[in-house]
Amino acid sequence: MAGTPLVLDNGSGSVKVGYAGQQEPQVVYDNMYTAVRSSRHEPSKATSEALEKSNARLHVMDHGIVSQWEGLVEVFKAALDEMKVVDPSQHPCLVTEAPLNPTVHRELLVEKLFEELRVPAVQVVHSGALALYAINRRTGLVIEVGDGVAQTVPLFDSYVVFNAVQRRDFGGRDLTAYLGELLQKELGYKEALADEVWWTQLQTVKERMCRVTPQASPSRISRQDPVQQEYKLPDGKVLDWEQGLLSQCAEALFQPGQHLKLDEEAEGIHKMAASSVLGCGLDIQKSLANNVVLSGGSTLFPGMCQRVQEELQRLLPSAVKAKVTRVSKPTYAAFMGGSILASMSDLQKTFMTRGEYLEYGASFIHNKSVSLTKPHMMS
Ligand SMILES: Nc1ncnc2c1ncn2[C@@H]1O[C@H](COP(=O)(O)OP(=O)(O)OP(=O)(O)O)[C@@H](O)[C@H]1O
Ligand SMILES: [Mg+2]
Structure with a gap:
């Protein structure tokens, strides 16, 4: 196989991309795209507004599943451009996928990589295992x-x-939405979650101020943690930890059925x-x-x-x-593990090649799955 393999950790929120052997992703790209919809007629004011709305940025992934394949290709291409990858056909590609996805999802992923990015070889691995x-x-x-x-x-x-x-x-997107609901319910905020500026505020509050309380003595950590103690929202209202509301957000990780939009x-x-x-x-x-x-x-x-x-x-x-x-860098751990794996020559031998794709089709990827990986590769 030709050049250094590329590693794409395809997350629901962002894609982390780099070359095998790199310690950290070279590019981290929001997994979002703008679907531009054209109209054959001169749009009226109402339709212009509707178009503007429909041109809002869309998530490419919905809970580990690609919901916008066109967007995925766009995001991958943009990330490779930013990395200044001149010719993707020179770089085998290791891409991550959430475990227990439908098999057809993996096939479509492989198809897009061969057809649209023209990579010479592909391997798909589950993201979770890579952290180890x-x-x-x-x-x-x-x-x-x-x-x-x-x-x-x-x-x-x-x-x-x-x-x-x-x-x-x-995951985190659901926690951000839950925080928005809590602010609405308890402090009367009416902003829609679809409003990107409001969403960014919520995400920042979540990342800077929320924490998980220990079961044994919940009061113990309230003042000592390194998290920010106060956050000023755009309307001047100040959120602080003592309000109790912020302690509820991350709790949803332990009781998702009660707090997130999931079955009970x-x-x-x-x-x-x-x-x-x-x-x-x-x-x-x-x-x-x-x-x-x-x-x-x-x-x-x-x-x-x-x-x-x-x-x-x-x-x-x-x-x-x-x-x-x-792990020390939790958002990059899957990329880092993928980077180590993709550097191993034994692992590279397991990649599905373009020749195999052309001869047998995308479903051949299931014959190529590795058990992450066989012990003899580790020696
Ligand atoms: N300091 C922080 N505290 C809490 N959450 C955080 C913090 N920093 C980032 N996050 C959240 O982590 C999530 C992104 O994590 P990550 O990059 O691992 O997900 P992903 O790979 O895009 O998605 P997935 O693997 O679930 O498909 C976001 O929801 C973000 O808000
Ligand atoms: Mg991930």
């Missing part, structure tokens, strides 16, 4: 919560234990993690529980490691001790 590679561990449980997907992925000796993987469709039974990340550990063989449960790693931007809330550890421990037998840490 990023920190050079081979056994552990990854809890990844990004912008649209929450997933728990157990790996033993570099093998993903697929039947114990858990995935739910919630939807389990929080601690229950997903416990199901993943207990879904594995008794012989490896201790190693997994002792190596729980948080990844994805929505695990950045202060207090997360402690709270997840407490909640998880409660759900596990007492002999199985939970120890939870977070």
Whole structure:
């Protein structure tokens, strides 16, 4: 294969792109695009307004699933342009996908990469498992919560234990929306979530001020955390932690069924993690529980490691001790793991080639899936 492989971590919120071997993505691109719709007639004032609205930026991904394929191609091309990739046909491409997506989704992804970006070879891997590679561990449980997907992925000796993987469709975007609802309900804000300026405000408040409280002694952290204590909204109103409202936002990660637009039974990340550990063989449960790693931007809330550890421990037998840490750069961990993997010559041999695509079609990618990855590759 020709040039250095490209790594595309295709997240619901942003695409992280770079070359194999790079420590961090070279380009981080919002996974949004503007669908320009043309009208054959001179638009009236009403239709101009409607057009303006319809030309608003759209999310390319909806909870780990591409909802705008045209937009995906546009975003990938723009990101590669920004990276100054002159000729994508020279670079095999490792792309991430959320676990448990429909198989046809993976096929469409492969098709777009071969047809529209003209890459010479493709491999698709699940994002969650990659965080463990990023920190050079081979056994552990990854809890990844990004912008649209929450997933728990157990790996033993570099093998993903697929039947114990858990995935739910919630993430940081849902938390931002929930914060908007809380502000509406408790402080009377009427702004629509579709208003980009308001959305950006909400996201900033969430990222700077919200935190997770420990179960054991919720009052303990209120003044000591490094998070911002106050935030002034555009109308001059000041939000502060003591109002209590901000403590509710990240709570939704533990009770998504009650707070987010999901079915009531939807389990929080601690229950997903416990199901993943207990879904594995008794012989490896201790190693997994002792190596729980948080990844994805929505695990950045202060207090997360402690709270997840407490909640998880409660759900596990007492002999199985939970120890939870977070990777140092949670939003980049999947890219970093992908970058390490794509540098391995053995992994490169597993890429689906353009020749295979032309001969067998996109569904051939399922014959190419790796178990992330076989132990002999690690030596
Ligand atoms: N300091 C922070 N505190 C809380 N949330 C944060 C923080 N920084 C970023 N986030 C949230 O993390 C999310 C983005 O994370 P990430 O880049 O891992 O997701 P993604 O890869 O785009 O999506 P996914 O993997 O779910 O498809 C956004 O919702 C963002 O608001
Ligand atoms: Mg992600």
